[in-house]
Amino acid sequence: MTRRIVYTQDYQQQIPKAIGQHLLKKGLDKEYGKDWEDALNKKYSEMWSVEHLVLSHWRILCRYADTPGEALAKFLQGLREGRLFGTRCSGCGRVLIPPRLFCEWCMREVSDWVEHNGEAVVSTYSLAYIGTDPGVRLAEPNIVAVLWFKDTVRETPSSKTVLHAAGLMHIIRECGPGDVRIGMRVKPVWKPAEQRRGSILDISHFKPAGE
Incomplete structure (x- = not known):
């Protein structure tokens, strides 16, 4: 069963005493007041309220464990070892870096692994004058580039279509x-072995x- 309640600016005095005490005890009175501020700019706000209302305050600790999957796991392990792995499609012949187990152009499963020397070409680039602190302009810009690795690009002569493997930034x-x-x-410059963590940042730069 529900009943109609009209809340005005002194809504905290209108709510049941037990609920008001709960809000004060948990320090939520001001928080709830902020939520109501816009609605109460008018003289009143109409709401529907259940007859019995229970408020609970929870602190929930959420921990997540993500898995990179078979292809990316081997790719990251290779980076930790100072090696760059990709997969080769038997249909179009492209090397996929980062590796995938499915070719989106040929619509077929990919299972052949290859180790790449890391040689690439600059596909596009940008000069970034903003670093980790957005309020500070860098005196010398970072050169951020999208790289296409050797053998990751194929051109079909009949249609002039360029098949590429997305590249790496x-x-x-x-x-x-x-x-x-x-x-x-360009070619990769690796961090010292003791500094590698299985991350794309194990390559210091190109x-x-x-x-």
């Missing part, structure tokens, strides 16, 4: 902003590979 260093260009060849 990373930082380019050891060259100035004016030296980077689309199509430039640098020009020379022509």
Whole structure:
């Protein structure tokens, strides 16, 4: 059964005493007041309320464990070892980096693993003058690039369609902003073995590979 209640600006005095005491005990009176502020800008707000209302205050600890899956797990383990793994599709011949177990172009399962030397070309790039602190402009920009690895791109002569494997975003260093260009060849610079954690950041950066 429900009953109609009209709450005005002094709504805290209108709610049942037990509920008011609960709000005060848990320190929720001001929090609930904020929730009501917009609604109470008018002279009154009409609501429907159940006859018996129970309020509970919970502190819930949520812990999550994500699994990267078969392909990405091997990719991350390889990074920790200073090795770059990909999968090769037997249909289009592309190497997929990061690796996948399914080719979205050929619609077939991929099970052949290959180790890549990390050589790539710059597909596109941007100069980032904002670092970890958005309020500070960097004197020298970070060069953030999308990289296409060797053998990850295929062009079909009949239709001029370019099949690529999405690429990987990373930082380019050891060259100035004016030296980077689309199509430039780069290679990875690995962190020391004791600093690797199984992350894409185990590659410190990419640098020009020379022509």
